[in-house]
Amino acid sequence: MATVVALATSSLAVSTAGFAATTATTGAGSDGSPVDAGSVTQASMLAGAVTPASAHKPASLAEALVNPTPDFTSTTIEAAKSTIAPNAEARFTIIVRDALSGTPVVDEDVNVVVVTGTRWSTSATLRTDDNGAAQISARLLSTTTVTAVFDGTAALRPSVANATTVTVTSSTGAGSASGGVSVIPGSTIGARAVYLASLQKGKPYIWGATGPYAFDCSGFSQYVYKQLGRYLPRTAQQQFAATLRVPQSAKQPGDLIFFGTPNNIYHMGIYAGNGYMWAAPQSGDVVKLEPIYTSRYYVGRVL
DSSP states (O other), rough: OOOOOOOOOOOOOOOOEEEETTTOOOOBBBTTBOOOOEEEEEOOOOOOOOOOOOOOEEEEEEEEHOOOOOTTTTEEEEEESSSOOOEEEEEEEEEETTTTTTOOOOOOEEEEEETTTTEEEEEEEEEOTTTSSEEEEEESSSSSEEEEEEESSSOOOOOEEOEEEEEOOOOOOOOTTTSSSSSSOOOHHHHHHHHHTTTTOBBBTTTTOBBOBBHHHHHHHHHHHTTTTOOSSHHHHHHHHHHHOOOOOGTTTEEEEEEEEEEETEEEEEEEEEEEEOOSTTTBBOOOOEEEOOSSOOOEEEO
């Protein structure tokens, strides 16, 4: 059985995207290459001795389901906590066993898979220990659903764990539009946008550049949000028109900061919190974290 893989992100993800995410992990993809783990930040790979597999008679799948043999496996994944604060560590334990006897499946690969809607992506590949267990920890910025897939071997049948979800709690901090009538939706992907923006630190400003090696101001925001599945138009003026206006007092990390007038937006950045923004400033400069340098600016929220 092939591992189910589909998600394009961030970052998971992740757009990831997902774990969108996307941050570094010590795991690897099924092809051996480094993986974009989105919100997976570290993997603890636990190894043990190989357990010889017992021989079994070949049988049709229907016959095997009716009369299971010791080559059937069971995979489970469990989160240490079901609810955490934003950017707090979540820890997952995966166990692979013989479905009939409960004997651990030792020293075999098991894949950590992030589920985003109907899309799945492998975020890390771990190794089971003497107890058939493997562990991974992650810092999550949004509610995340994870499962585990054991691909099986020549002697062991594959299995998929029931998914587990860790809920990330956060206040939306909704404000009011002018006149105090409309409720402004909170940002649901802002924190992930700030993280992805920070990964571009030090890349040069080049007018008209849209990444991944150089950016101008609007190419920078367009690139970051594209990793999260949001497709902003190309120019700062167009992005100003495409985003939801938010009062300065209600801005949240990930909101876009626009400079100029409504009909002449000449620069922009991604709000990082505490009066700072990530921006690709000007020719000769690089992507960096800098203060919002004037009190005259507009805020746009990407929904």
